[in-house]
Amino acid sequence: xxxxxxxxxxxxxxxxxxxxxxxxxxxxxxxxxxxxxxxxxxxxxxxxxxxxxxxxxxxxxxxxxxxxxxxxxxxxxxxxxxxxxxxxxxxxxxxxxxxxxxxxxxxxxxxxxxxxxxxxxxxxxxxxxxxxxxxxxxxxxxxxxxxxxxx
Amino acid sequence: xxxxxxxxxxxxxxxxxxxxxxxxxxxxxxxxxxxxxxxxxxxxxxxxxxxxxxxxxxxxxxxxxxxxxxxxxxxxxxxxxxxxxxxxxxxxxxxxxxxxxxxxxxxxxxxxxxxxxxxxxxxxxxxxxxxxxxxxxxxxxxxxxxxxxxxxxxxxxxxxxxxxxxxxxxxxxxxxxxxxxxxxxxxxxxxxxxxxxxxxxxxxxxxxxxxxxxxxxxxxxxxxxxxxxxxxxxxxxxxxxxxxxxxxxxxxxxxxxxxxxxxxxxxxxxxxxxxxxxx
Numbered sequence: 001x002x003x004x005x006x007x008x009x010x011x012x013x014x015x016x017x018x019x020x021x022x023x024x025x026x027x028x029x030x031x032x033x034x035x036x037x038x039x040x041x042x043x044x045x046x047x048x049x050x051x052x053x054x055x056x057x058x059x060x061x062x063x064x065x066x067x068x069x070x071x072x073x074x075x076x077x078x079x080x081x082x083x084x085x086x087x088x089x090x091x092x093x094x095x096x097x098x099x100x101x102x103x104x105x106x107x108x109x110x111x112x113x114x115x116x117x118x119x120x121x122x123x124x125x126x127x128x129x130x131x132x133x134x135x136x137x138x139x140x141x142x143x144x145x146x147x148x149x150x151x
Numbered sequence: 152x153x154x155x156x157x158x159x160x161x162x163x164x165x166x167x168x169x170x171x172x173x174x175x176x177x178x179x180x181x182x183x184x185x186x187x188x189x190x191x192x193x194x195x196x197x198x199x200x201x202x203x204x205x206x207x208x209x210x211x212x213x214x215x216x217x218x219x220x221x222x223x224x225x226x227x228x229x230x231x232x233x234x235x236x237x238x239x240x241x242x243x244x245x246x247x248x249x250x251x252x253x254x255x256x257x258x259x260x261x262x263x264x265x266x267x268x269x270x271x272x273x274x275x276x277x278x279x280x281x282x283x284x285x286x287x288x289x290x291x292x293x294x295x296x297x298x299x300x301x302x303x304x305x306x307x308x309x310x311x312x313x314x315x316x317x318x319x320x321x322x323x324x325x326x327x328x329x330x331x332x333x334x335x336x337x338x339x340x341x342x343x344x345x346x347x348x349x350x351x352x353x354x355x356x357x358x359x360x361x362x363x364x365x366x367x368x369x370x371x372x373x374x375x376x377x378x379x380x381x382x383x384x385x386x387x388x389x390x391x392x393x394x395x396x397x398x399x400x401x402x403x404x405x406x407x408x409x410x411x412x413x414x415x416x417x418x419x420x421x422x423x424x425x426x427x428x429x430x
Contacts, residue, residue: 076360
């Protein structure tokens with residue numbers, strides 16, 4: 001596989017490696033249940049980085065809403081969403097990818113943000129306008145990480 | 152008087168409620184007066200049965216700070232405002248006290264704000280104060296969320312502490328109420344959330360380190376331990392919008408004024424707690 005461009009997310013330290021195969025937020029194919037079968041990048045997700053994105057308040061901040069016993073070293077776990085312990089047993093990778101990319105496709109009207117969505121918002125702050133919360137590779141990394149959460 | 156029956160309704164709800172939260176049973180007394188911190192929701196609220204003061208959701212330590220005026224850091228600012236009240240400012244050579252004998256003249260006012268005036272305009276407390284400054288004193292308007300304004304808001308609001316919030320939403324207020332309600336339920340920002348997603352659907356839940364309240368404004372201005380100053384209503388709205396990565400509306404603008412009326416009316420039945428303490 002050929003790496004064609006390297007984009008730096010504004011202010012972020014992690015460079016995301018976009019390939020010719022990277023699916024743009026508007027082109028993600030959800031099935032009727034809200035799952036996304038194909039990888040967004042074609043590059044295998046890195047669970048170690050996914051774990052960091054999960055807890056980072058400026059990135060996934062998944063811990064704001066979910067309890068995750070794998071991060072018991074972190075003092076505050078939210079309770080807005082279900083506990084994610086064992087979530088890797090409950091869902092297929094394609095379903096987890098769909099949930100992280102845009103949970104509203106699976107859970108109608110959910111409070112959970114769509115992490116790979118860059119349009120259709122109302123009054124987004126200028127510095128975030130036209131951008132998705134996570135990059136395609138960060139979504140893959142988080143999906144790889146939460147797939148490891150088994151009972 | 153509806154409050155006797157409300158207590159019974161509330162007691163019934165607690166039994167069936169699945170989302171009872173820590174702090175729900177704490178009792179707020181300030182200077183010997185017991186405060187109503189939970190009440191039956193006003194009829195216009197479709198999705199909530201019981202309304203709670205934000206005080207209920209705070210830690211024991213934060214709660215204690217509001218229970219004694221000597222411990223409540225807001226009173227430093229209230230005292231500064233008492234001085235300002237007597238300070239001459241502007242081309243007319245007047246102070247507030249030249250026309251208003253004492254702050255006590257404003258008893259009851261805070262419980263009914265914001266309100267629609269005879270000209271059909273929605274008016275908020277900062278606008279009334281600035282109106283006196285610019286039109287009657289020949290002085291400059293204070294900044295919406297600046298120290299002088301927030302202090303004066305605390306002093307004026309304190310005169311209604313313990314009064315039942317009773318904001319009018321019908322008649323001339325109806326269009327503002329509807330506009331505010333729409334804003335409350337509209338998703339905004341990159342995180343794509345409405346006020347209701349957090350303060351109606353999830354109060355009582357932790358969102359990372361924060362215990363979500365109903366986002367009530369009956370205690371404003373509020374002293375926050377986080378920024379060690381008095382915070383105004385529109386200042387707080389602005390902060391919540393930025394947190395969900397939305398461009399806030401303008402402080403004092405039509406949107407926030409309508410939202411203020413709507414949010415204020417969601418506390419109809421609670422008591423004015425100005426000046427409150429939060430984290």
